[in-house]
Amino acid sequence: MTLELSATVLERGLDLSLRVEEHEVLALLGPNGSGKSTVLSVIAGLLRPDRGRARLADRVLFDIAASGGPHAWVPPHDRGVALLAQEPLLFPHLSALDNVAFGPRSAGHSRTRARALAARWLEEVDATPLATRRPAQLSGGQAQRIAVARALAADPRLLLLDEPMAALDVAVAPALRQMLRRVLHGRTAVIVTHDVLDALLLSDRVLVVEDGHVVEHGPTAQVLARPRSPFAARIAGLNMVRGTLDGHGVRSAEGLHVDGLADQPLTPGGPGVAVFRPSAVGVYRHPPGGSPRNVFESTVTELEPFGDQFRVRTADLSADVTAAAVADLDLTLGTRVVLTVKASEVAIYPA
Amino acid sequence: MATGPRQVGLPAWLFLPAALGALFVLLPLAAMLTRIRWSHFLALVGSESSVAALLLSLRTSTASTVLCVVLGVPMAMVLARTSFRGQQLLRSLVLLPLVLPPVVGGIALLYTFGRRGLLGHSLDVLGIQVAFSTTAVVMAQTFVALPFLVVSLEGALRSAGQRYEAVAATLGARPTTVFRRVTLPLVLPGLASGAVLSFARSLGEFGATITFAGSLQGVTRTLPLEIYLQRETDPDAAVALSLVLVVVAVVVLGLARGGRGIR
Numbered sequence: 193m194t195l196e197l198s199a200t201v202l203e204r205g206l207d208l209s210l211r212v213e214e215h216e217v218l219a220l221l222g223p224n225g226s227g228k229s230t231v232l233s234v235i236a237g238l239l240r241p242d243r244g245r246a247r248l249a250d251r252v253l254f255d256i257a258a259s260g261g262p263h264a265w266v267p268p269h270d271r272g273v274a275l276l277a278q279e280p281l282l283f284p285h286l287s288a289l290d291n292v293a294f295g296p297r298s299a300g301h302s303r304t305r306a307r308a309l310a311a312r313w314l315e316e317v318d319a320t321p322l323a324t325r326r327p328a329q330l331s332g333g334q335a336q337r338i339a340v341a342r343a344l345a346a347d348p349r350l351l352l353l354d355e356p357m358a359a360l361d362v363a364v365a366p367a368l369r370q371m372l373r374r375v376l377h378g379r380t381a382v383i384v385t386h387d388v389l390d391a392l393l394l395s396d397r398v399l400v401v402e403d404g405h406v407v408e409h410g411p412t413a414q415v416l417a418r419p420r421s422p423f424a425a426r427i428a429g430l431n432m433v434r435g436t437l438d439g440h441g442v443r444s445a446e447g448l449h450v451d452g453l454a455d456q457p458l459t460p461g462g463p464g465v466a467v468f469r470p471s472a473v474g475v476y477r478h479p480p481g482g483s484p485r486n487v488f489e490s491t492v493t494e495l496e497p498f499g500d501q502f503r504v505r506t507a508d509l510s511a512d513v514t515a516a517a518v519a520d521l522d523l524t525l526g527t528r529v530v531l532t533v534k535a536s537e538v539a540i541y542p543a
Numbered sequence: 544m545a546t547g548p549r550q551v552g553l554p555a556w557l558f559l560p561a562a563l564g565a566l567f568v569l570l571p572l573a574a575m576l577t578r579i580r581w582s583h584f585l586a587l588v589g590s591e592s593s594v595a596a597l598l599l600s601l602r603t604s605t606a607s608t609v610l611c612v613v614l615g616v617p618m619a620m621v622l623a624r625t626s627f628r629g630q631q632l633l634r635s636l637v638l639l640p641l642v643l644p645p646v647v648g649g650i651a652l653l654y655t656f657g658r659r660g661l662l663g664h665s666l667d668v669l670g671i672q673v674a675f676s677t678t679a680v681v682m683a684q685t686f687v688a689l690p691f692l693v694v695s696l697e698g699a700l701r702s703a704g705q706r707y708e709a710v711a712a713t714l715g716a717r718p719t720t721v722f723r724r725v726t727l728p729l730v731l732p733g734l735a736s737g738a739v740l741s742f743a744r745s746l747g748e749f750g751a752t753i754t755f756a757g758s759l760q761g762v763t764r765t766l767p768l769e770i771y772l773q774r775e776t777d778p779d780a781a782v783a784l785s786l787v788l789v790v791v792a793v794v795v796l797g798l799a800r801g802g803r804g805i806r
Binding site for chain 1: 706707709710711712713714715716717718720721724728729731803
């Protein structure tokens with residue numbers, strides 16, 4: 193079931209195209225308000241775009257021209273597209289089993305047959321003992337598992353997941369993530385997330401959306417290892433300086449110059465990025481001597497615990513330092529610092 | 544509907560007008576009780592005309608409540624779930640009977656369905672005469688009670704939101720299935736309280752009924768009409784029947800509260 197979509201929603205500033213191959217899970221990454229959820233609503237048929245077209249396998253879902261052109265619209269219930277939202281939204285008046293049986297019932301199965309199917313899906317998500325419970329008697333994690341079973345029981349040709357872990361306790365999210373990893377295998381799905389773990393574990397490819405436009409796409413591992421957009425760099429936990437390529441480095445519009453290593457010939461003057469890990473950044477109060485490195489003067493804007501270290505943020509960059517270093521350097525918000533990174537730790541590539 | 548512990552205290556002076564308001568409602572009811580001649584109560588209430596009026600009231604109010612549900616549910620759905628030009632205006636007009644004097648409603652009905660009314664002649668040709676019949680009583684009651692059901696259900700629909708309906712649709716449910724299996728069950732408490740309000744309003748209907756349906760014993764003379772007539776000739780009977788109406792109203796409200804607890 194290949195999905196091809198192009199859609200414009202003027203009100204939300206959305207204008208993008210995407211393609212999901214059969215048996216592929218595509219992750220939509222992007223900051224809040226970038227239009228990711230709008231994309232899902234358009235695919236599900238809950239929002240009518242101003243123009244665009246979508247095709248799932250050999251079936252046109254909608255085809256809306258600016259004016260006077262072709263016009264086609266398949267209503268949501270007829271698309272074979274199930275949507276799993278942030279909140280489980282189980283029907284409060286139905287038991288867990290009847291919630292899961294809702295899809296099969298709507299497809300015309302008898303009550304007995306629908307319940308038998310539902311029982312199978314409850315088993316698939318390890319929720320058989322919850323079958324007779326009402327949604328009000330379920331925890332958030334349990335409810336979301338049953339919502340997954342309900343979506344799958346509808347036998348969708350395409351599954352849409354809108355930040356399915358966002359409303360859950362951190363304690364139960366990993367179990368649900370593993371379960372999703374299992375049930376998504378071999379399915380065609382689109383998952384909206386801003387969690388790097390979701391992207392890494394669940395998706396084959398990612399699409400980074402900012403302000404309603406695609407800014408980057410590619411295989412998940414590649415995008416997270418060599419991000420080209422600030423958002424992808426941020427969720428991958430990497431420092432990124434964007435600017436113009438010159439010689440062996442990148443010069444940003446703000447005047448920052450970063451030297452590094454390139455694994456391919458660079459075109460001077462073209463757009464490029466310099467990417468490096470926060471743990472490769474050294475923090476000093478005064479410019480150090482020694483081997484040639486990249487040196488940036490800056491001010492601490494944020495200081496937060498990060499694992500067994502501290503992450504020091506400045507306007508443009510982050511650095512990971514030990515608690516001892518924070519004490520030695522007497523770092524607080526507003527402290528003037530000098531950040532350094534060896535050129536050998538910096539990857540330079542065209543953006 | 545359990546309320547949590549009170550977070551912020553009420554200003555003390557608020558209790559005085561609140562108590563006055565409660566007294567204002569309860570005192571007249573108590574005053575009525577003091578005027579009832581209990582020794583004659585059963586004879587007064589059990590008279591042929593009283594029983595006929597009570598049964599007619601219950602029958603017509605039930606019929607008009609059913610009509611309110613049949614017409615009001617679709618109206619509330621259209622008002623809450625669609626948007627079109629002039630919707631606000633239409634809503635205001637449809638809810639007009641809420642604020643209209645019932646006697647004006649009766650006149651309006653008379654000039655629509657009465658013998659010389661807008662549709663009266665056509666109905667006459669078909670051999671149907673509406674005015675001054677039990678049907679007219681039901682129509683008058685439906686006219687004044689319908690907005691109660693629409694308002695109460697539209698509010699329930701709006702606060703229930705459309706998210707469950709959207710999920711149901713993506714699970715493959717056609718609009719009729721969504722309506723039957725998701726929307727209606729979710730707003731059932733709102734629908735029940737709307738129906739109870741409509742029933743209570745129908746039971747108390749007077750002005751539109753007497754204008755459009757007249758006052759024929761056993762045909763159009765409902766309990767409120769009977770009470771009004773008795774008041775002229777036999778005040779004791781009027782008070783006794785009033786108590787019956789109060790009891791019926793209390794029972795209806797009690798049923799509504801009980802029904803809300805089931806869910």
